[in-house]
Amino acid sequence: MAVKIALVGTGTVGGGCLDILDAHRDDFIRHYGVDLQLVRVCSRKGDTAAAHGLADIFTDDYREVIADPEAQLVVELVGGTGVARDIVAGALKAGKSVVTANKALMATCGEELFALAEAHGCELAFEASVGGGIPIIDPLKHSLIANGITSVMGIVNGTTNYMLTRMAQEGLAYEEVLADAQQRGFAEADPSADVDGIDAAAKIAILASIAFNSRVTLDDVYAEGIRRITPVDLAAARDMGYAVKLLALARRTPRGIDVRVHPTMIPLAHQMAKVDGVFNAIYVVGDAVGEAMFFGEGAGAGPAASAVMGDVVDVARRLQQGMPPAVGCTCTDELPIVPVEELSTRYYLRLTVPDRIGVLAAASQVFSDNDVSLRSVVQEGTSARDAVDLFFVTHTAVERNIRAALDELAARPDMLLAEPTVIRVEE
Amino acid sequence: MAVKIALVGTGTVGGGCLDILDAHRDDFIRHYGVDLQLVRVCSRKGDTAAAHGLADIFTDDYREVIADPEAQLVVELVGGTGVARDIVAGALKAGKSVVTANKALMATCGEELFALAEAHGCELAFEASVGGGIPIIDPLKHSLIANGITSVMGIVNGTTNYMLTRMAQEGLAYEEVLADAQQRGFAEADPSADVDGIDAAAKIAILASIAFNSRVTLDDVYAEGIRRITPVDLAAARDMGYAVKLLALARRTPRGIDVRVHPTMIPLAHQMAKVDGVFNAIYVVGDAVGEAMFFGEGAGAGPAASAVMGDVVDVARRLQQGMPPAVGCTCTDELPIVPVEELSTRYYLRLTVPDRIGVLAAASQVFSDNDVSLRSVVQEGTSARDAVDLFFVTHTAVERNIRAALDELAARPDMLLAEPTVIRVEE
Numbered sequence: 090m091a092v093k094i095a096l097v098g099t100g101t102v103g104g105g106c107l108d109i110l111d112a113h114r115d116d117f118i119r120h121y122g123v124d125l126q127l128v129r130v131c132s133r134k135g136d137t138a139a140a141h142g143l144a145d146i147f148t149d150d151y152r153e154v155i156a157d158p159e160a161q162l163v164v165e166l167v168g169g170t171g172v173a174r175d176i177v178a179g180a181l182k183a184g185k186s187v188v189t190a191n192k193a194l195m196a197t198c199g200e201e202l203f204a205l206a207e208a209h210g211c212e213l214a215f216e217a218s219v220g221g222g223i224p225i226i227d228p229l230k231h232s233l234i235a236n237g238i239t240s241v242m243g244i245v246n247g248t249t250n251y252m253l254t255r256m257a258q259e260g261l262a263y264e265e266v267l268a269d270a271q272q273r274g275f276a277e278a279d280p281s282a283d284v285d286g287i288d289a290a291a292k293i294a295i296l297a298s299i300a301f302n303s304r305v306t307l308d309d310v311y312a313e314g315i316r317r318i319t320p321v322d323l324a325a326a327r328d329m330g331y332a333v334k335l336l337a338l339a340r341r342t343p344r345g346i347d348v349r350v351h352p353t354m355i356p357l358a359h360q361m362a363k364v365d366g367v368f369n370a371i372y373v374v375g376d377a378v379g380e381a382m383f384f385g386e387g388a389g390a391g392p393a394a395s396a397v398m399g400d401v402v403d404v405a406r407r408l409q410q411g412m413p414p415a416v417g418c419t420c421t422d423e424l425p426i427v428p429v430e431e432l433s434t435r436y437y438l439r440l441t442v443p444d445r446i447g448v449l450a451a452a453s454q455v456f457s458d459n460d461v462s463l464r465s466v467v468q469e470g471t472s473a474r475d476a477v478d479l480f481f482v483t484h485t486a487v488e489r490n491i492r493a494a495l496d497e498l499a500a501r502p503d504m505l506l507a508e509p510t511v512i513r514v515e516e
Numbered sequence: 517m518a519v520k521i522a523l524v525g526t527g528t529v530g531g532g533c534l535d536i537l538d539a540h541r542d543d544f545i546r547h548y549g550v551d552l553q554l555v556r557v558c559s560r561k562g563d564t565a566a567a568h569g570l571a572d573i574f575t576d577d578y579r580e581v582i583a584d585p586e587a588q589l590v591v592e593l594v595g596g597t598g599v600a601r602d603i604v605a606g607a608l609k610a611g612k613s614v615v616t617a618n619k620a621l622m623a624t625c626g627e628e629l630f631a632l633a634e635a636h637g638c639e640l641a642f643e644a645s646v647g648g649g650i651p652i653i654d655p656l657k658h659s660l661i662a663n664g665i666t667s668v669m670g671i672v673n674g675t676t677n678y679m680l681t682r683m684a685q686e687g688l689a690y691e692e693v694l695a696d697a698q699q700r701g702f703a704e705a706d707p708s709a710d711v712d713g714i715d716a717a718a719k720i721a722i723l724a725s726i727a728f729n730s731r732v733t734l735d736d737v738y739a740e741g742i743r744r745i746t747p748v749d750l751a752a753a754r755d756m757g758y759a760v761k762l763l764a765l766a767r768r769t770p771r772g773i774d775v776r777v778h779p780t781m782i783p784l785a786h787q788m789a790k791v792d793g794v795f796n797a798i799y800v801v802g803d804a805v806g807e808a809m810f811f812g813e814g815a816g817a818g819p820a821a822s823a824v825m826g827d828v829v830d831v832a833r834r835l836q837q838g839m840p841p842a843v844g845c846t847c848t849d850e851l852p853i854v855p856v857e858e859l860s861t862r863y864y865l866r867l868t869v870p871d872r873i874g875v876l877a878a879a880s881q882v883f884s885d886n887d888v889s890l891r892s893v894v895q896e897g898t899s900a901r902d903a904v905d906l907f908f909v910t911h912t913a914v915e916r917n918i919r920a921a922l923d924e925l926a927a928r929p930d931m932l933l934a935e936p937t938v939i940r941v942e943e
Contacts, residue, residue: 109662109804120729120846121661216659222805224651224659231658232643232651234548235536235825302547360811363790377536377822378649378812384787385808395804398662412839421547 092405095129095154095185097176098166099137102190102217105394106164106401107141113398123406128159155179161408164397165189170197181205181213186408188400190217190393196291196307199298203418212407212414214400219292220245222392223385224399225371229299230416236375238300240340242515245292247367247387248276248283249315249335253352254365257323257333263316275367275388285314286335286350293337296371297348301341303424305348310337311429313351317510322439325467325480326354326512329437332362333512345425347432354437354514432488435464435514438481440498441471441507452479452498459494461486476506482514519832522556522581522612524603525593526564529617529644532821533591533828534568540825550833556581582606588835591828592616597624608632608640613835615827617644617820623718623734626725630845639834639841641827646719647672649819650812651826652798656726657843663802665727667767669942672719674794674814675703675710676742676762680779681792684750684760690743702794702815712741713762713777720764723798724775728768730851732775737764738856740778744937748898749866752907753781753939756864759789760939772852774859781864781941859915862891862941865908867925868898868934879906879925886921888913903933909941 096103110125117123130138130147131154138147151172154160163180167173170193177194180187182205189195194202195218206213216226220243229238244250252266261269267284270276282288290310297305315335326333331354340347355362360382364370369387374380386392407415442448449468456463462484469478483491491511498504523530537552544550557565557574558581565574578599581587590607594600597620604621607614609632616622621629622645633640643653647670656665671677679693688696694711697703709715717737724732742762753760758781767774782789787809791797796814801807813819834842869875876895883890889911896905910918918938925931 105804112803113662113664116664116729117662120848121843222802223808224655227659228651228655231830232654232823232826234829235540235544236822237540237543302543360790363787375649375822376539377532377818377825379816379819381650381810381812383808383810386806389806391804392806395663395802396659398804399659402661403658406843410840413837416548416833419547 090409091124091126092161092408093126093128093159094162094164094401094405095131095157095160096127096164096166097131097151097154098168099130099132100166101390102393102397103132103166104137105390106166106397107137109394109398111141117402121402121406123402123409125401125405129154129157151176155183160185162186162188162401162404164401165191166397168193170194174198177202178205181209181211184209184211186212186404186414188214188397188404190397191215192218192288192291192295193307196294199295199306200304206414207417210414212404213417214404215295216400217393217396219295220369220371220383221385221387221389222395223369223371223383223387225296225383226299228383229296229373230419233373233375233378233381236377238341238373238375240338240374241293241296241300241371242361243289243293243296243337243369243371244334244361244364245337245369245371245387246283246289246335247369248280250364250369251275251367253315253318253323253333253335256318256320257327260320260324262320263318284316286312289335289337289350293339293348293350297339297346298420300339300373301346301422301424302419303346303422304420305339305346305426309348309426311349315352317508318352319510321478322510322512325439326437329482330357331355331514332357334361336515342427345427347427349429352512354512356516430489430492433485435485436483436491437512437514439510440479440481440505441476442479442504443506444475444477449479452504455497456481456483456494459490459497461490461494517836518551518553519588519835520553520555520586521589521591521828521832522558522584522587523554523591523593524558524578524581525595526557526559527593528817529820529824530559530593531564532817533593533824534564536821536825538568544829548829548833550829550836552828552832555586556584578603582610587612589613589615589828589831591824592618593824595620597621601625604629605632608636608638611636611638613639613831613841615641615824615831617642617824619645619715619718619722620734623721626733627731633841634844637841639831640844641831643827644820644823646722647796647798647810648812648814648816649822650796650798650810650814652723652810653726655810656723656800657846660800660802660805660808663804665768665800665802667765667801668720668723668727668798669788670716670720670723670764670796670798671761671788671791672764672796672798672814673710673716673762674796675707677791677796678702678794680742680745680750680760680762683745683747684754687747687751689747690745711743713739716762716764716777720766720775720777724766724773725847727766727800728773728849728851729846730773730849731847732766732773732853736775736853738776742779744935745779746937748905749937749939752866753864756909757784758782758941759784761788763942769854772854774854776856779939781939783943857916857919860912862912863910863918864939864941866937867906867908867932868903869906869931870933871902871904876906879931882924883908883910883921886917886924888917888921
């Protein structure tokens, strides 16, 4: 008996899924006994469906998909938290299992959707929501399940990793690489979700929830993007033996879950420092497995469709065999989120200040007054004649104190000529 | 209802499993509703069982475990293909599911054991047989299932990777690092399974079987070890921009499966070149996912036990819910194995020859006579006064011709002063 599938959304990833079905439907039957039959394709426009010879099962109304008594499994590739939420919730309420690539939806409405899935005996799978084609959610839920996971670190946004890599390797400015990334289709016209760390924040919320068995939502994640990073910072970091990556981190601490996204200096010798360009990687530390890293292409039609269709084959196999849904929500614990102000780490700070006698001493004094101990201070000229850059690296300091020091510096009329650059250091 | 488990083998990995049970049994209940109850521990000696307070359920006779009507799931950590085979086959015949870390067994008796599992409605899980704690078998069987996999490459033997890393970084000789590895417990007293590539061959046989849905056994894998690699070769490789790794490779080609283990030159910029020390990594290329890499600790109590207990929780969950076994054998195709003689690649060859006029020309002529086109030849002195090393790098050549050329050189009484070093080049 074929498993009847409806696909909603025929953009890049949806097209990739149709390609996989065209190429491998017979393989799925032969190798795994799973017969996937597409019964509905839904999108705003019908051209992709038509190109795949699916015009006869096309609709532009998702409510038809939800109302379709035949469809057992709905693949949601619309994205966002508006109509996508109606589609996923509607499908689950109608007793249909759902496969989605929607990180924003899972990171904001996960609890509601898991409850619906459970109430209606359906499955909700979302491997593609993090890391494109990289298997990470399934490994966390299965192979690594016997571990107490202590931390998850990810380079989970290909756009910013591509930008930081080119800025570091070619000394290009942020604006320049952003324009290039937009031209190549690696960045969107409004790049904020990527460059401000929102996309990465949704992904680490999902990973943290699974790794720590405790609900973490997008709102729980402190996020800082890469807008203030310059080639000067990347060169300074390299001189100190570090690469700068937009890292999404989640750590289990005695006080709760420490979860954040920000530019981060990581030692050049670390595996994560070598993840360049549009590649993604997720680094997991568990009490038994030690360190494990998952690396691959984080975006694009093929990788994302690989993850979506992997879920589809898996869920369809269970549907076909009449098996109950696999593991649903495992957020059994309610761990608090540690406020970012309590973070204790080392900091790199670059302040652009007027080129005058005593400025270094004055700035250093402000840090000292705020209980921030400095490890090194370097003063260097900038392209502007009357300005110098002060590069500070702190000993381990508390975020609250760093912020107080920066506020105090900003309040002085004759001190900061630009917003300071802050990069946290991970060892 | 608790799932009743028997553990056979209480060495390093078995001890690690007991540690995980001690630490996380309550977590498994709370997070996943899986209650693991150890009902039997079997080993030749009872001290580990006693140390975990399990003397009352200890036996030194594995037949008692198989005969135990209570045990639903047997964990086999004995290793090898002797008694381990009796344990696994016996357990399956008795209707018990099995979790094993035994690569040699799976790579030689996989077909027989899968048939037994299917006949008796049991599950046979073996994530720990490849790559220690790195999730790779589960991802190949689930997240990556929608891909046509085209190649799998692995650094899957930590002992040899540790040795090659130290030889490359410190210029140490093979014998020196072997002795050191033995002292640290990274290599066994008889190191042949590791240094001759047998261990890696078993692992790539398992990975190839899953990736290509076609049975590959240990005997199908051409294996060459690292005994002839010297620091001179590693330095020469580095000068050319390559790292040397003992690579286990499996490729799907139009003529069948190309599967082998040998020292391999890989570009320094490749992710796999950066996998050093006792770490393992498996690199997968699929038609949808593109490149993906899985990295982690390939050996040791914790990592291996992480993989074993991940399988145990997964299988136990299905047993507890009365679900049928997950995917069993998926070797539905019968692809031929491509003989290694037909391999077509580039080669690095180092010949130690007498230091006399014309030797380079004579050796070069032999390659030319055998249809091997040379890309570069370098002659350098050795520590011996009367010998020089000739370093050849070929253009793409056929293995059969390389072997004919080396045989012809070996047959000349005045040519080779030592066994030549052969390293295949992967781009």
